[in-house]
Every structure is written in C-alpha cells, then in structure tokens.
Amino acid sequence: MMRVRSCLAGAAGLVLAVTLSGCGPSEPATSGSPPVVQRLTEAQYRQSIADIFAPDIKVGGRFEPGTRKGGLLAVGGSVVAVSASGFEQYDVMGRTIANQVVDAKHREALAPCKPADPKKPDAACARQTLAKYGRLLFRRPVGEKELASPLALANRAAEADGDFYAGLAFGLAQFLDSPNFIFRKDVAEADPSDSSKQRLSAYSKATRLSFFLWNTTPDNELIRAAEAGELDSRAGIAKQVDRMLASPRLETGVRAFFTDFLGFDKFDSLAKDSLIYPVFTTKVSRDAEEQTLRTLVDQLLVQKADYRDVFTSRKTFLTRNLGIVYKVPVGLESGWEAHEFPADDPHVGLLTELSFTELHAHPGRSSSTLRGKAVREILLCQKVPDPPANVNFTVVQDTSNPQFKTARERLTAHRTQATCAGCHKIMDPIGLALENFDGAGQYRSQENGAAIDPSGELDGAKFKDAAELGQALHDNPSAAACLANSVYRYGAGREFDPGEKDWQKYLLDQFARNGYRLPDLLKFIATSDAFYAVRPAGDVKEAGL
Amino acid sequence: MKMNLDRRRVLRGMLGGGAVTVALPFLDCFLNTNGTALAAGRPLPVRFGTWNWGCGMNPQRWVPTKTGTNFELGAELKYIEPVREHINVFSGFKAMLDGKPNLPHFSGVQALRAGGVAAQMGPMDAPTLDVLIGDAVGTDTRFRSLEMAATGDPKHSYSYRSATGFNPAEGSPLALYTRIFGPDFQDPNAADFKPDPNVMLRKSVLTGVTEQREDFLRQLGKADRTRMDEYFTSVRQLEQQLELQLQKPPPAEACHVQPKPADGPVGTEVGMVMANHKIMAEILAMALACNQTKIFNMVFSDSASTLRMPGEQMIHHLMTHEEPVDKALGYQPKAAYFVERSMESWALFVKTLASVREGDGTLLDNCLVMGHSDTEYARIHSISGIPVMTAGRAGGRMKTGIHVSAVGEPVTRLGFTFQQLMGVPVEKWGQGSMQTSKPVSEIVA
Numbered sequence: 010m011m012r013v014r015s016c017l018a019g020a021a022g023l024v025l026a027v028t029l030s031g032c033g034p035s036e037p038a039t040s041g042s043p044p045v046v047q048r049l050t051e052a053q054y055r056q057s058i059a060d061i062f063a064p065d066i067k068v069g070g071r072f073e074p075g076t077r078k079g080g081l082l083a084v085g086g087s088v089v090a091v092s093a094s095g096f097e098q099y100d101v102m103g104r105t106i107a108n109q110v111v112d113a114k115h116r117e118a119l120a121p122c123k124p125a126d127p128k129k130p131d132a133a134c135a136r137q138t139l140a141k142y143g144r145l146l147f148r149r150p151v152g153e154k155e156l157a158s159p160l161a162l163a164n165r166a167a168e169a170d171g172d173f174y175a176g177l178a179f180g181l182a183q184f185l186d187s188p189n190f191i192f193r194k195d196v197a198e199a200d201p202s203d204s205s206k207q208r209l210s211a212y213s214k215a216t217r218l219s220f221f222l223w224n225t226t227p228d229n230e231l232i233r234a235a236e237a238g239e240l241d242s243r244a245g246i247a248k249q250v251d252r253m254l255a256s257p258r259l260e261t262g263v264r265a266f267f268t269d270f271l272g273f274d275k276f277d278s279l280a281k282d283s284l285i286y287p288v289f290t291t292k293v294s295r296d297a298e299e300q301t302l303r304t305l306v307d308q309l310l311v312q313k314a315d316y317r318d319v320f321t322s323r324k325t326f327l328t329r330n331l332g333i334v335y336k337v338p339v340g341l342e343s344g345w346e347a348h349e350f351p352a353d354d355p356h357v358g359l360l361t362e363l364s365f366t367e368l369h370a371h372p373g374r375s376s377s378t379l380r381g382k383a384v385r386e387i388l389l390c391q392k393v394p395d396p397p398a399n400v401n402f403t404v405v406q407d408t409s410n411p412q413f414k415t416a417r418e419r420l421t422a423h424r425t426q427a428t429c430a431g432c433h434k435i436m437d438p439i440g441l442a443l444e445n446f447d448g449a450g451q452y453r454s455q456e457n458g459a460a461i462d463p464s465g466e467l468d469g470a471k472f473k474d475a476a477e478l479g480q481a482l483h484d485n486p487s488a489a490a491c492l493a494n495s496v497y498r499y500g501a502g503r504e505f506d507p508g509e510k511d512w513q514k515y516l517l518d519q520f521a522r523n524g525y526r527l528p529d530l531l532k533f534i535a536t537s538d539a540f541y542a543v544r545p546a547g548d549v550k551e552a553g554l
Numbered sequence: 555m556k557m558n559l560d561r562r563r564v565l566r567g568m569l570g571g572g573a574v575t576v577a578l579p580f581l582d583c584f585l586n587t588n589g590t591a592l593a594a595g596r597p598l599p600v601r602f603g604t605w606n607w608g609c610g611m612n613p614q615r616w617v618p619t620k621t622g623t624n625f626e627l628g629a630e631l632k633y634i635e636p637v638r639e640h641i642n643v644f645s646g647f648k649a650m651l652d653g654k655p656n657l658p659h660f661s662g663v664q665a666l667r668a669g670g671v672a673a674q675m676g677p678m679d680a681p682t683l684d685v686l687i688g689d690a691v692g693t694d695t696r697f698r699s700l701e702m703a704a705t706g707d708p709k710h711s712y713s714y715r716s717a718t719g720f721n722p723a724e725g726s727p728l729a730l731y732t733r734i735f736g737p738d739f740q741d742p743n744a745a746d747f748k749p750d751p752n753v754m755l756r757k758s759v760l761t762g763v764t765e766q767r768e769d770f771l772r773q774l775g776k777a778d779r780t781r782m783d784e785y786f787t788s789v790r791q792l793e794q795q796l797e798l799q800l801q802k803p804p805p806a807e808a809c810h811v812q813p814k815p816a817d818g819p820v821g822t823e824v825g826m827v828m829a830n831h832k833i834m835a836e837i838l839a840m841a842l843a844c845n846q847t848k849i850f851n852m853v854f855s856d857s858a859s860t861l862r863m864p865g866e867q868m869i870h871h872l873m874t875h876e877e878p879v880d881k882a883l884g885y886q887p888k889a890a891y892f893v894e895r896s897m898e899s900w901a902l903f904v905k906t907l908a909s910v911r912e913g914d915g916t917l918l919d920n921c922l923v924m925g926h927s928d929t930e931y932a933r934i935h936s937i938s939g940i941p942v943m944t945a946g947r948a949g950g951r952m953k954t955g956i957h958v959s960a961v962g963e964p965v966t967r968l969g970f971t972f973q974q975l976m977g978v979p980v981e982k983w984g985q986g987s988m989q990t991s992k993p994v995s996e997i998v999a
Contacts, residue, residue, distance in 0.1 A: 046778050071729065073722050074709045076677070088777075090718045090784035093698050093791040097733070100792055104756070155769075158762035166755045179755050183762045188770050188785055197773060278707055280821050284865035372822075373867035395675055398656035398935035448867075546775025 037515055040508020041207075041542030044195035047086040047502045050075060052265055054191075056225035058106055061145045062119060066109045070102035075274070080386060082269050083499040091191065103185030110142075110181060111174035120177070130167035130176060136160055139180050147189045148219075148227055149196075149212035150236070159183040193220065197543045209541045211235035218249065218535060221500035223258040224265035243536065250535045254528060263310055263527070264302050270495055272387060273298050275368055282373040286449035288334055289367070296328045297363035297450070303345060304362070309527040316492055316525040320358040320479040323350040334363060334451055355445055355452055358479035360384070366443060366450035375448045377416050377440030384439045388482065390491035393436060397428050414459040417441050438465035442478040493520040496527075497534055512539045598913050598920050599695075600949035601842055602687045602976050603850040604667070605903055605925040606712060607896035608659070608859030609874050609932035611941050612885045616893070617645045618957045625957035630890065633897040634943075637904040639955050640918055642944045642997050646961035647968055649937040652986040659858040659871075662937040663712050663928045666965045670985030679717040683924070683969045688849040690978040696795050699849035700841060702730055703856070704831035704899075706820030710856040718781040723853060727815045727833040734841045735811055742803040742844060749800045757796040763789050808912040809844035812836065822860045822869070824895055831899050835906040843910050843917055854899050857928040861892050874932035886933070900925050904945040921946035922975055924968070940965050944997070948975045951999050958996045964988040971997070 049057065051072040058068055073095040076085035091099065110119050120138050124131035139159050143151035159180035167176025184190055193216050200208040209217070215235040219227040227235070231249060239245030253259065268274070276298050281289035304325045308314045314322070327348045332339035335356065339346050350356045359365060369383040370376050385391045413419040420437050442463045447453050454461060463474040470481040482488050493516055498504060505513055516534070523529035534540050611617075611630050618625035625643065627635055634641055649665030654673045661671045668680040681689075688699050703710035703723035713721040724730040740747075767786050771779050815833050819826060831854055838850055855861045859870035866888070868876060873889040880887050903923075910917035925943040930936040939961070947954055952975055960967070966984030971993040973980045982991040 043775055044773055044778075046774065046782065071708075073720075076720070088718055088781070089720075090716075090781040091788050092715075092719065092721045092784075093788045094701065094721065094724075094733075096785070096788035096792055097795075100756075100760075103759075155766070158765060162755070162758050162762060165758070169751055169755065179759055182756075183759045186759060186763045186789070187766060188763075188782060189766065192782075192785075194770070194774075280823075282862065282865060282867075285867065371867065371872060372862055372869060373865075395655070395657060398658050546773070546778070548776040549773060 036538055037511035039512045039539045039542050040506055041539075041544040042501070042503055042506040042509075043546035044197055044209075044213075044543055045087050045502045046192050046194045047083070048075075048089050048091070048192050049190075050082060050086060050265075052268075053220060053224055053226075054102075056261070057146075060225050060228070061142065062106070062110050063115060066106055066115070068102055069105045070098045072098070077272075079498060079504055080270075080390065081495065081499055082274065083502055084504060087502045096186075099191060100182075100186055103182045104178070106185055107178040107181035111178045116174055120174075124173040127173050128171050129173060130164040131173055132160070132164055134173070135163045135167070135177055135180065138177060139163065139184070142181060143184055144232065145226065145229075146184045147187070148193065148216045148232065149210075155189075193217075195543060197545065207543050207545060208241075209543045211238060211240040214240045214246065214541050215249075217500065217502075217541070218246070218253065221262065222250070222253045222531060222535060223256070223262045225258070225261065243538075246541075247536050250532055253535075254532055259531075260306055260310060263306060263531075266496065266499055267302060267305050269499060270387070270492075271301070271364070272368070272383075273302075273364070276364075279368060280372055281367070281449055285373045286447070286451075288451060289449045290330075293330050293334060293363075294367065296331050297367060299345075300326055300328075300331055301359065301362050301364040304359075313526055313528060316527055316530075317483040317489055320360065320482040320488070321476075322358055323352070323354070323356070324348070325350070325356075325362070331363065334449070336452070355475060357476040358482075359388075360443060360479055360482070361446065361475050363450040366446040367448065370448040370450075373448060375416065375444060375446065377420060377437050377444060378433065379440065380443050381436030381438070381440030384482070385435060388491060389485065389487040390494060391435075391487065394432055396432065414457040415461060416444050416456065417462055418459075439467055439478065441465055442472060442475050445475060489520060489525050490517050492525075493517055493530060496530055497540075500534055501540060509539060512537075598949065599845065599848050600691070600951070600976065601848045601850070601921045602684065602691070602972070603838075603852065603921060603923045604684055604712070605900060605923055606663075606851070606853045606855070606857070607900065607925070607927050608855040608857045608861070609870055609889070609892065610927045610929040610936075611893045611931075612890055613931055613939065615885060615890065616941060617939070617959075618643060621957045621959045623955050623957075630893050630897055633894065634901045634904070637901050637908065637945070640904055640908055640945050640947075642952075642954055643957040644942040644944075644960070644968060644994070645957070646939045646959045647942060647963055647965040648961075649940060649965050650987045652988075656935055656937060658935045659928045659932075662930075662940050662965075663857055663926075665937070665988060666926055666940055666942065666969060667712055668714070669966050669969060669983050669988060677717040677720060678712070678714040680714070681716065682712065682714050683972060684713050684849050684851050685715050685721075686980075687973060687976045687978055690973075691976055692848040693794070694798075695845055695847045696798055697734070697841075697847040698791050699851065700724070700730070700734070700838065700847045701851045701853075702834045702838065703853040704827045704834055705822050705853065705856055705860065706830070707822075707856070707860075710853045711851060712853070712857070713851045715784060716780070719784045721851070723851070724834075726817075726820050727830055727837060728817045730834055731814045731837050734837065734846050735814070738799065739811070739844075739846075740799060740803050741811065742806040742809050747802040753796050753799050757793055757800075760789055760793040760796070764793065803845065806843060806845050808910050808917060810840070811844065812840060822855075822862055824861045824863055824870075824892065827855065827861060828895060828899055832902060832906075835903045839906050839910050839917060842907070842921070843912060852903065854896060854903075855892075859892060861895075863888075863891070871932075889932070896927075900943070907946070915947075918945060919947045920949045922948035922952060922972060924972060938962075942968055944972075947999070951975045953997050953999050956997055958994055960994070964990050966990050967992055967994055974998075 055068050058066055075082040076089050078085040078088060121141050122134040122137050124134045163176040163180030166179040167173045195213045196210040197207040198210050200206040212235045215227040215231045219231055234240055234249050276294055279294050308319055325348055326345045327339050328345055329339040369380045382393050385393050413422060442465050444461045445452055445463050465472060467481040472478045472481050519533050520530050615628045615630040620626060649662045651671055654671050657675050660675055664671050664678050667682040668678045684699060692698055701711045701713055701721050701723040703725050706725040708722040708725050711721055711723040771782060820830055841847055861870040870892040877886040877888050907918035907921055908916045923945040927941050930939040966988040967990045970983040970990050974993055982989055984990050
C-alpha cells in the first residue's frame with residue numbers, strides 16, 4: 010500500500026521539496042529481506058586494511074575468485090564460503106598485516122598506548138589496542154567475551170616471545186582471521202517502534218552504507234553515529250549520507266560499482282593473440298579499463314549527467330597508449346588527456362570504448378554474439394538462454410568460405426537453423442553493429458575485403474551503425490531500469506525480494522523523475538527505508554547450532 | 555623386548571655396523587600381501603587425483619576397438635604408448651540426463667565427478683569425488699587437497715564440497731611451490747625436529763576463531779549456516795595442518811625437494827600451458843612424495859577449452875564448433891591438434907609420477923589418478939561416452955593396462971569404483987538413473 014508522506018513537514022522547505030523529490034507518492038512499504046552475510050571482495054578487504062591501519066601496509070596473499078549472481082559479484086558475495094586454501098591465504102595475510110602494524114615503523118603511530126616494558130606483556134595496553142582495532146575491524150564494538158581470547162593470546166605470546174608487540178600481533182591476527190572481519194553479517198534487532206518487527210542494527214546500517222557508497226569499512230564518524238543511535242532515524246541516516254556523498258571516497262565507491270557491473274574483473278585474465286593483434290598489450294587493456302571508469306566518473310559524478318548519455322557521449326579521456334589504438338594523437342607523454350571525438354567519428358559512447366569491444370571478443374577475433382550477449386545481459390539485465398548442446402556451426406562458420414566473408418553473412422546463415430534462431434535473433438543484430446571494431450577494439454571498415462554493414466535493430470528501434478545503436482540503447486527503457494536495479498542489488502548484496510515489487514517500480518519512477526542522475530539514485534537508495542528493511546530468515550535455528 | 559625393526563633402522567645399521575650379510579629375503583618382511591611397500595614401518599599412503607582436459611576427443615581416433623589388455627592405440631591415444639602399462643582406458647560410459655538439458659561442457663563433468671546433473675549451469679551442488687575420497691583418506695596430511703590449473707586461472711577447477719564450497723586452483727607454478735615448500739614446509743627426512751613455538755601460538759589464533767562459531771551462526775538461515783560452517787571447516791583444517799607441524803613428520807624416503815621454479819608467465823597459449831603443466835606436475839610429484847597431500851586436482855585445460863595457438867583466430871573450444879571437418883581426414887585437424895597435445899601432456903604427467911621411486915615401486919603405483927574430459931565429441935557436446943582413463947595401481951588394488959568398454963552404462967560406475975578402491979565405505983553412488991552399486995570389476999585387483 011502506498012503511503013503519502015506529508016509535504017508540509019517543513020513549511021519553509023515546501024517549494025524545495027516539491028522541486029527536488031517531486032513530493033509524489035512516498036516510499037511503499039516492503040517486506041524487507043532476511044539478513045545477508047557477504048564476503049568482502051578483494052578491493053574491500055584491501056581498502057579496509059589501508060583505512061583502518063595505514064595505506065602502506067602490504068596485504069600480500071591471493072584472494073579466492075568471486076561468484077557472479079544475477080550478473081553481480083556483490084550479490085554472489087552473499088552465497089560464497091571460503092575454501093581451505095582460501096582460508097590459508099587469509100591466515101597468511103592476517104599475520105603479514107598484523108606483523109607490519111606492530112613493526113618498528115608503524116607501532117608508534119598505530120598503537121594507542123605504550124607498554125610499560127616492551128619486553129613484557131602489558132595487559133592494559135594490549136586491551137586498549139585490541140579494543141580499538143577490534144571495533145574497526147568488526148565494524149562494531151567488541152564485547153568482553155570477544156576480547157578475552159585475543160587478549161589472553163596476546164599476553165601469552167608476549168610472555169613466550171619476550172616481546173609485547175609480537176604478542177599483540179597474534180591478538181590482531183585473530184581479529185583478521187575472524188568471519189566477523191572477512192564477512193559482513195547483517196544483525197537484526199527488535200524494532201522498538203513495533204515489537205512484531207525487526208530492524209537492522211545501527212552498526213549493520215553503517216556497514217551497508219559504507220560499502221555501498223565508499224566500498225570500504227565505515228570510518229570513525231559513521232561508527233560513532235551508529236553508537237550514538239543516530240542511524241536509527243531517517244534524519245540521522247540522511248545526515249551521514251550527505252556527508253558521504255560529498256566525500257572524495259564516493260568516487261572509489263562508484264568505480265567499484267561499475268567495475269562489478271561491467272564485469273571488469275575479466276581484465277585480470279584478458280589475453281589477445283599477439284600475432285593477430287600486435288597492438289594489444291596489458292598496458293593498453295589496463296588503460297582501456299581506466300578510460301571507461303574515468304569517463305563514467307566524470308560524466309556521472311562530476312558533470313552529473315543523465316546516465317543514458319553514457320551511450321551517446323563523444324567525450325572521454327585518453328592516454329598516449331590508447332591514442333595509438335583509437336588513432337588519435339595524444340599530446341601528453343604520460344597521464345590522461347580529455348578528448349572529444351568529432352561528430353563524424355565512429356567512436357560514440359560506452360559500446361565503442363575499447364573496454365567493451367576488446368573484453369567481449371575472442372583472443373583472435375571479434376564476436377558479434379558475445380557483444381550482443383553482453384549488451385543484453387550486462388546493460389539491459391536480460392538473460393540470454395544457454396545454447397543448445399547439439400549445434401552444427403561448421404558449414405557457415407568457415408572464414409575462408411568465399412560465400413560468407415563477413416561475420417554478418419556467416420551468422421545470418423547460422424540463424425536460419427531453427428534451434429539457434431531464437432537466441433541469436435536477440436544477440437546478433439546488436440553485436441553486428443559493433444563489427445567495425447575488431448577483437449582488439451580497432452576500427453575497421455572491411456572484413457576479408459568485404460564492406461561491413463553495421464545496421465540493425467534493437468527491440469524495434471532501427472539503427473544504421475554503432476552510433477545509432479548507442480542512441481537506441483539510450484532510448485531503451487530497460488537500460489536505465491537495469492542500472493537502477495543493479496545499483497540497488499549491489500548495495501543490498503542480494504536479489505530483490507518478492508515483497509519489494511511496488512518498491513522496485515517506485516525506484517524506477519524516482520530515477521526517471523530525477524533525470525536518471527546517479528548521485529540522486531545513490532542518495533535515494535541510501536536514505537530509503539527499503540534498503541535497511543529486514544525480516545528474520547524463515548529457517549533460523551537459535552539453539553543447538 | 556619387541557624388536558623395533560624398520561627399514562630406516564636396517565639401512566642405517568647396514569651402513570653403520572657393516573652388517574652387509576643381511577640377505578635380500580629379509581627385506582620381504584617390509585612388503586605387505588598386496589605387494590605394496592612399507593616404508594619406515596608404515597604402509598605407504600595411497601593417493602587419489604584427477605587430471606582434466608577440455609573439449610574431449612574424436613572417437614574414431616581415440617577409442618580403441620579392442621577391449622581387455624591388447625587394445626590398440628589410435629592417432630590421438632598413441633601418445634600414452636610409453637606409459638600404457640600404467641593406464642586403463644574407459645569408453646562408452648554415459649552421463650544420463652533424466653530429462654534435464656545437456657548443458658554444454660558442464661553436464662558431463664558433473665555426472666562423472668559429482669554423480670548427478672543439474673537443470674541449469676552453476677556451481678556443482680554436491681561433493682565431487684576428490685572431496686568424498688579426501689574426507690575418507692586425506693585428513694592426516696598437511697593439505698587436505700591441492701588444486702592446480704596449468705591455464706593460470708584459479709576458476710579452472712572442478713572440485714566442490716557444495717554449491718558454495720568451491721576449491722579454486724593455484725594458477726602459477728611459483729605460487730604452488732611456495733604454498734607447499736615455503737617456510738612452513740618441514741622436511742620429513744630432516745635429522746632433527748624441534749616444534750616451532752610460534753606454530754603453537756598460530757594454532758591458538760585459530761582456536762579463538764573456532765570459538766566464535768556459535769555466536770556467528772546465530773540469526774542465520776539454513777543456507778547461510780551451511781556455508782559459514784564451510785568457513786569454520788576451513789579454519790579447522792588449517793588448525794589440523796598446524797597440529798601436524800608440531801609433530802615430527804614420519805620419514806618419507808622418496809621426498810627430495812627441488813629448487814623453486816622461476817616466476818614465469820601464465821596464460822592459455824598451449825605451449826605456455828604445457829610448460830607450466832610440466833613444472834606443476836614435478837612440484838606435485840614432490841608434494842606427494844613428501845606426504846604433503848593425498849588428494850589433488852590438476853586441470854590441464856578447462857572444460858570448454860580456452861587453449862589457443864599463436865596466430866589463430868579461434869580458441870580450441872571455438873574450433874570444435876566452427877572448424878570445418880576436413881573431408882579427406884574425416885575430422886577437424888586444428889581442434890585435433892589440441893586433443894593430441896592434451897594426450898601428450900597426460901602421458902608426461904603419468905611419467906612424472908612414475909619416475910619417483912617409492913618403496914619397492916613408484917609413486918604412481920601408490921596413486922589412483924582419474925584423467926578425463928567434459929565431452930566425448932565436443933563439436934556436438936556428446937556425453938554418451940565420456941573419455942576417462944586411470945593411471946597408477948592404487949597401492950596394488952587396481953589392475954592396469956586394460957581397456958573397458960561399457961556402452962550405455964552410467965559413468966557413475968567409475969566414480970563408484972574409484973571410491974571403493976580408495977577405501978571409501980560406499981554401497982551405492984549417483985543420482986536418478988545414474989545411481990549404481992556395480993563396480994567396474996575388470997580393473998579390481
């Protein structure tokens with residue numbers, strides 16, 4: 010049921026409220042979701058350590074690969090565990106980090122106290138230090154019971170090693186090996202305003218907010234606000250959200266979202282055949298990734314542009330390395346230069362950026378199917394079914410066959426097979442529009458001597474080339490909806506709950522109402538009730554775990 | 555007084571006391587009835603491992619026509635000639651779908667390794683063979699199992715405890731070496747042993763984590779409890795690993811640690827994969843000989859093989875679908891090149907384990923390695939005769955040099971047999987129409 014929030018809450022703010030939020034129907038109530046337990050991603054782990062201790066603390070170690078669910082690693086983070094070899098690595102990292110925190114270089118700055126004698130245990134100083142870092146690592150105060158074990162260990166190890174700091178390192182390592190650090194677990198508590206309901210604890214709210222907007226652990230101020238009970242009110246949350254949106258850390262958070270959303274983890278293992286694509290190097294592909302993130306940050310956060318414009322904008326940033334691939338002279342010898350492609354240039358928007366065309370291609374060839382699939386699944390959030398098992402591609406896929414010189418000709422022949430037609434019809438016309446970009450993202454007008462025809466159709470919108478495909482994507486309602494839904498699922502670390510149907514619709518309406526602007530979307534989600542709504546898991550077993 | 559006569563003591567005595575008259579038959583007392591060796595008074599461990607290559611084979615070039623011991627080796631299988639005495643070949647064993655779709659490059663692996671197939675792509679929601687066998691026999695070594703991918707990608711692993719319990723692979727030879735033979739390695743043959751007091755403290759770190767279990771699991775639903783229990787199981791496994799480090803390791807005569815490999819490039823170019831596979835095989839052989847693990851999973855190439863050749867537009871997987879069948883040859887020559895390189899590397903892997911002397915035989919004799927692919931004929935994703943081989947004698951429990959053809963039989967019969975050979979008390983295995991209680995008796999010694 011829709012509730013209508015009063016617009017007269019503050020008479021002075023009336024006009025402002027009407028223009029900003031539209032003062033339309035207010036947030037529909039939701040069922041909430043069961044608590045979520047999410048494993049920190051590699052970036053979140055690294056950033057947390059840098060923020061809690063110091064940026065020069067080396068993490069070392071290797072992280073287990075993540076799992077994508079509904080297209081997002083953030084959602085997959087709520088279904089992964091840790092394998093034996095994965096935990097071994099956490100243990101190595103934990104010890105490496107703890108030893109640096111207490112080494113001669115860092116102990117002065119990082120320990121809040123000095124031991125009476127550095128060669129002996131000092132229970133008071135150990136307690137103070139462990140309580141300080143336990144609170145930051147667990148993102149909530151640690152109780153006496155939780156402190157007892159690392160403290161006893163720190164004292165025992167200090168005694169054994171004759172070194173207070175060596176002992177402290179063992180205590181810290183126990184925090185770092187704990188699931189309370191490696192996972193972020195929602196904690197629900199009884200809602201004082203309605204005893205039949207649960208609410209998310211203030212610390213869980215702080216954690217969710219911080220990883221959502223900054224991709225790192227809550228800072229002192231956010232934990233303080235949780236401690237003071239400020240996050241139990243809408244106003245308290247709004248105040249923190251405003252602070253966080255104004256922080257330079259927001260850029261880190263937005264980059265983390267798009268890295269996940271666009272599947273940029275694939276850059277870690279991206280390889281191209283160096284004989285076919287001598288232009289491809291790891292340096293170029295890392296620059297390509299950065300080009301897209303930098304362009305998105307500029308357009309969406311700095312210019313506060315309409316999200317849909319990322320498909321039609323000609324503005325970007327280039328390095329000299331990228332200039333070689335884009336065939337654009339870049340004056341700067343190193344670093345990034347703003348660039349605007351001229352109106353007659355084939356490079357327009359996200360789809361023609363190297364990060365898209367080279368990531369969605371084979372090591373030695375472009376792929377209309379992979380690119381079409383990526384547009385459908387990543388940018389429009391539509392699932393393309395798995396291919397059938399028994400398909401014969403060979404007759405039409407021979408690139409040396411003089412009858413079928415271009416990818417379009419080969420795929421058209423392939424699409425005439427009934428079993429394949431259904432899926433290829435929804436992928437290929439999109440991907441074929443990008444055939445002017447080879448497997449390494451370089452522009453070409455011909456394939457095997459025949460002119461490439463990039464025209465096609467996206468859900469009824471006809472286009473003649475990649476630029477018009479960008480426009481078609483811009484105008485496709487699924488693109489904006491996909492982003493809004495993904496941002497919410499990313500922040501919540503889960504799929505939409507069936508009890509969130511009305512809310513999901515409301516979210517999309519609000520996104521449209523605010524001109525598809527990302528900062529507004531982030532704020533809207535971060536200050537919503539739905540984002541924090543929680544209900545007990547259906548199958549909780551309290552006793553006899 | 556009971557005389558404590560072990561092999562080491564006898565050998566020492568022979569050298570030290572000049573007891574050169576000790577006759578050979580005396581040493582027979584170190585052999586058990588199966589003909590496998592005992593070293594240092596302990597039976598040698600029997601290890602289980604898997605070796606995976608992607609995108610199958612060409613049946614007419616791979617499947618022998620004769621069964622039994624005198625089978626011929628076709629164009630793709632000829633590479634195993636130098637090691638054929640150690641190998642069994644299985645053909646015709648089928649993945650049964652029970653009405654579910656054949657998920658390309660996935661259903662076959664799942665049927666063979668997990669005993670069932672899922673309705674959709676995703677993690678395997680069942681313990682795979684290596685995990686089942688590891689739970690029964692692999693708990694007393696430093697590592698419960700070792701996973702490796704010669705392709706360099708940690709996601710290239712087919713070892714699962716559950717849908718959430720995925721065991722990722724080591725992708726770099728150097729990282730693999732460092733994990734096993736780094737600072738925490740204890741040479742089982744070192745003359746002196748002094749438990750490291752820091753190991754005791756490290757163990758206490760983990761005990762403290764284990765104690766958080768009950769509090770952490772509170773409020774969680776069933777699925778989250780299960781996967782967080784997997785986390786605590788992993789903690790417990792490291793605890794056990796440290797516990798072992800506090801005890802003097804039993805001597806392992808075959809254990810000779812080699813120097814660490816160079817930090818070379820990793821990737822999917824087939825030459826690079828073969829080179830890294832060779833180094834990883836050598837590291838693994840050392841790890842097994844030094845009793846670091848009893849369970850391993852080697853991925854030579856991933857299921858939908860991403861192997862590639864320099865200058866080729868298509869990766870191996872793509873070739874199996876898009877390369878035209880050469881009319882004169884009757885197969886896809888470029889795709890077949892990858893099958894042959896896979897078989898060549900499988901033979902090298904087997905030879906590497908066979909070249910380590912252990913007891914009165916070789917390391918390989920005390921192994922059961924299951925080599926397999928994801929499909930039969932990859933071009934059509936056929937799974938009616940998944941290619942499987944074994945290498946080793948499972949400590950004398952398995953016959954070798956045999957081709958077993960079982961057209962239409964469930965592929966789970968293989969996994970069932972291997973579990974029994976490895977000492978897992980299992981009476982039946984497999985889901986739906988693949989459930990079986992019928993071992994492949996042809997290979998049981």
